[in-house]
Amino acid sequence: MRGYHIRLIAQRRTDISPSQPQPADTYLPSLLFQHLPAHKPKSTARRNALFNPQDKDYRFGPIRIDWVDFEEMSKAPHIVGKEKRNGRGTVEASFIPQTRTKSGSTNLPEGTVHVFRDSASKPSQEELESIASTSTTDNSDGVMLGVLAVPSWMTPSDFLTFVAPAAEGMAHLRLIRDSQPNRSIAVIRFLNPADAAEFVEAYNGKPFNSMEPEICNVVHVLSVVIDTEDSASQTISRFHSSQSSICPVCRYSQTLRSSHPTSSSTRSTIPIPFANPSTPTLSSCSTCSSTTNLWICLICGNIGCGRYGRAHAQQHYENTTHLYALELETQRVWDYAGDGYVHRLIQNKADGKLVELPSAASSTGIPPRDGALGPSQADALSAEKIEAIGIEYSYLLTSQLDSQRSYYEEQTTELRSQVGELKGLVERLSVEFEKERTNAKEAALWRESEERAQLADVLKDKVKAEARAEKATELAKKFDKELKEERAVSAGLMKNIGKMKETVEHNDAEKEGYIAKIRDLEDQLRDVMFFLETKTKIENGEGLEAELAGGSIGIPVPPKADTKKKKLRKR
Known part of the structure; x- marks a missing residue:
């Protein structure tokens, strides 16, 4: 992961004096992670870049730092003591680690924020010593990480909620907000x-929420410098770093390197078209009609919204490969x-030639001139470079x-082929x-x-049906x-059948009575026959049978039916 440097450049106040000190609601710290005072948060809304009555740098604007400090109580142990119940002996202590947080907002003087990305090459020891002696950084222990393009709606509490599982390992959190x-x-x-x-x-590449397209871009921060002038960026240029003004579309680093094939000797910073279209009063995105954060294509004039809208300007580049787009509000060119801002081409009023404006990251040192008048050899070399840049720009x-013409x-x-196809389709559809329609008329007649x-x-069927x-x-x-x-005949038959049923039932009843009598007579006859046979055997018999002579035989009377029913009821 390539390292980044962050520079907070605050505007120098020339009107500060012992009688008129710096306002109490602003504070300029020397280190980012030092103890910061808590102020009432000020708005960091973007100013109108076209209205600048005091001729100030359009990049400068309000800067606010929302901070959260995590204090681990294990560094200062919290001891809780209690005496024994018997009131004697030493006090027993128990260790309870705790974590406390302090948060607030600190308003800085107006300024701007620069982000620099380290190049692949490492600086030498002399350069390291030079940057260490000329800049003030936070050299405290630990590792610093940065999250670029944090959404404006996200507060420190929201950010800590988003990174809640990793909050235990944090020592300090600083949320730097500027006017953008x-x-x-x-x-x-x-x-x-x-x-x-x-x-x-x-968290690298993780979306902040499921409803918005913003993702979490985590980078390694090597240093954070807070200064009142732009000397830090000049020092970083000697540190082989390039400024990374945050892209409003892709949020990646923005260096000013040539991407088209040219010779290595003429490869340099690419100037861009110096057309300066004025900001329209009612400009809007050509796709979604958005009126904020607009970019205009310098090749064809198409207006699209930036990354904070729906990224239609980026989509236009992907469709047409038009490289340059100008932000209407700040007049910066992307x-x-x-992959960088290239709004540094100016026109010389004397001869009309194109001259490249030195970047903020370039050195501002002026080489010594000799006593001779007229252009020196360095001026001639610069003129040749500028002419080469102009030729390169023309190409x-x-x-x-x-x-654009081929596109x-x-x-x-x-479109012509589509129109031809549509004409053929219309003719076929007409035929x-x-x-x-003809088939429909014939079918209707039939x-x-x-x-x-x-x-x-x-x-006819109706007449037949009536008959x-x-x-x-x-x-x-x-x-x-x-x-x-x-029905009358059936009624008579039913009466005769009823009479016949009554006769049959009467006959059946008499039959059952006769059958009962016959069974009674059969029982009596059997008893008589048994009596006679037994009597004969007793009279003619010997032994035990002779002993039965003179006895009597009785038949037990069966119990009445009513008595049996009463017994059953009792049971």
Whole structure:
């Protein structure tokens, strides 16, 4: 992960004196992670860049630092003592680690925020000593990480809620806000490098929420410098670093390097078209009609919204490969291929030539001049470089215009082919429509004739049905008369059947009585026969049978039915 340097440049107040000190609601710290006072938060809304009555730098604006300090109580142990119940002996102590946080907001003087990205090459020892002696950084222990492009709606509490699982390893949190929307930077200091590595792995590329497209971009912060002049950026240029003004679309580093094929000797910072269209009063995105954060294409003039809207300017570049877009509010130009701002081309009023404006990261030192008058050898070399840059720009602009012409020619050819296809389609549809209309008329006539024939058949069927209905009525009357006669006959038969049933039931009852009598007589006959046989055996018998002589035999009387029912009820 390539390292980044953050520079907070505050505007120097020339009117501060012992009689008129710095306002109490602003504070300029020397270190980012030092103890900061708590102020009432001021608005950091963007100012109108076109209205600047005091001729101030348009980059300068309100800066606020929202801070949270985590104090681990284990450094100052919290001891809780209690005496023994018996009131004697020493006091027993128990260790209770606690974590406290302090938070607030600190308003800084107006200024700007620079972000520099380290190049691949490492600085030498002399350069390290030079940067250490000429700049003031926070050299405290720990690892600093930065989160670029924190959404403007996110407060420190919201950010800590988002990174809640990793909050235990944090020592300090600083949320730097300036006048640009969604350009807030969160700087986090970890005491343990392992916690910082876990934070990068867990949150780099993670969206802040499921409803917005913003994602968490975590970078390694090497240093944070707070100064009142732009000397820090000049020092960083000797440190082989390039300024990374935050891109409003992709949020990646923005360096001013050439991306088109040229010779290595002429490769340098690419100037861009110096057209300076004025800001329209009612400009809007050509796709979504948004009126904020607008960018205009310098090749074709298309207006699209930036990353904080729906990124239609980025989409226009992807569709047309037009490299340059100008932000209407700040008049800054973005190079999509070079991935950086390139609004540094000015025109010399004397000869009309293009001159490159030195960047803020370039050195401002002036080489000594000799006593001779007229242009020196360095001036001639600079003129040759400027002329080479102008030629390179001309080639680049020509290639861009050629690509624009080819793009429009392709679009025109595609539209013509589409129009031809649409004409053929319309002709085919017209022929098919005429055929369908003719077929529909013929079908309507055929259905009308069929309906007439069916109507005649229906009328004939109606006459026949009426005749059948009259016949059916006569038959119904006849059948009704016969039904009444049948019912009378049936009533007589039912009476005779009832009488016959009564006779049969009477006969059945008499039959059952006779059968009962026959069974009673059979029982009596069996008893008599048994008596006679037994009597004969006793009279003729010997032994035990002789002993039975003179005895009597009795038949037990069966119990009455009513007595049995009473016993059953009792049970």
